[in-house]
Amino acid sequence: MADISRPSTSPGASPLFLREDEIRRGVELLYFGYTRLTNAIDQVLARQGLGRAHHRALYFIARQPDLTVGELLRLLAITKQSLGRVLKELHERDMVITRPGQVDRRQKLLRLTEKGAALEADLFAQLQEKLSAAYVSAGQESVTGFWHVLEGLVPESDRQMVFDLRKDRD
Amino acid sequence: MADISRPSTSPGASPLFLREDEIRRGVELLYFGYTRLTNAIDQVLARQGLGRAHHRALYFIARQPDLTVGELLRLLAITKQSLGRVLKELHERDMVITRPGQVDRRQKLLRLTEKGAALEADLFAQLQEKLSAAYVSAGQESVTGFWHVLEGLVPESDRQMVFDLRKDRD
């Protein structure tokens, strides 16, 4: 481990110190970048009386229509009770509908209504605005590097689930 | 806005669809990458009966000893009541000490005790383990791209504050 307190040595004097600084830089940028990006949607959500938890559900349902409740639970990594509350509220507001699975009728397939899709699109537009500005200012090469590092943060066991979001299933 | 439901068009057929996919990929990787990284420290925190909020305070105090309460408030972007609770608990556990500012005696300068520094080092070690593995698997070029994109997510008005963390002030 690098020396955390880093006494009065000049910065960069040792490869170990350099390493720590690179890690802290990543931790900080991830923290500020992530929070600032999510801040972008708070105003839109507040207007609807909804929170971040609702957005996460809307997002993944938009991303993968006919997602089952179980799949959504695995993506969000929360308890079914927590998710139940969120889905109930989205259902009451006519933003999400469910229908029984074709192959397995115990499952509920989730879809956004027009109203739900409209809100998700509005929220996505905010994210898009911030993130595409960051992409443009950093350049395409940086964007692929950005992806690669983040992919490395996702544990092997979750990677397939995350990558599967990019497959069309409609 | 691009068509969210993306009917039966082949992916990549239009620049607009491509753009949307690149944005969604970033949003998802940021979400999963950030949450998986923060998950890395939960076990250590739980052992101490502390939460994420305590970690954020410990982290920034470790990063910038003699930080004032006001500076920490700006970094965390929470209310003084919320921060007060956290600092009080860290103080009670002898992890943080304060002393009056030299130049402005209304200020309180924050520092970690040995015990606090030891915990922060332990937490940092977990972050380091995950993040350096991601850095290694992505390669140095990717790391700088990763930084650049994230820097672009931090609004102009906050950028100085974030970059100042990298300056030594001891």
Next chain:
DNA sequence: GAGATATGTCAGCCATGTTGACGTATCTTG
């Protein structure tokens, strides 16, 4: 000396996570 500033604190509320227990419909398998 008056007002601004840095900090603390009381009290109550809200969003969103947790555990544990239990119920129902449906699927799968011996």
Next chain:
DNA sequence: CAAGATACGTCAACATGGCTGACATATCTC
């Protein structure tokens, strides 16, 4: 076909960590 596993829902209680509003104190600045 009966038994057990699975997918989903729900009740209740609780924890964490945000929030607002109001008010107090010490210190700095003009």
